[in-house]
Amino acid sequence: MRMSSVIVYRKMHVKGMALYPFILLRHEEMKNDAVIMNHERIHHRQQLELLIIPFYMLYLLDYLVNRARYGNHREAYLNIVFEREAYAHDSQMNYLGERKWFAFMKFIGRKRKVR
Ligand SMILES: [Zn+2]
Secondary structure, three states: OOOOEEEEOOOOOOOEEEEOOEEEEOOHHHHHOHHHHHHHHHHHHHHHHOOOHHHHHHHHHHHHHHHHHHOOHHHHHHOOHHHHHHHHHOOOOOHHHHOOOOHHHHHOOOOOOOO
């Protein structure tokens, strides 16, 4: 498994966050959670494809559009294109080995069902 630089930050309000080349986690033990780590690594790949800064701009823009569309944080967040790809594949451990470039584009225009 490829190593990523992990930073533990307990005050974070989310479980994990990918800030290339770092993965921020709220708790040290989350390093051992293969699904969380895979999820954040999928975001790293997306960030590299979009040369980092444009990723964050598109991520925020997609969130704001979704927020206006769905009217709540959870649906807005889960329907961000980058989150849709990451949640759809984070439990598939070989995903990054098989993933095609810009695979997140397949998720544009789809709506994720909120569990
Ligand atoms: Zn995510």
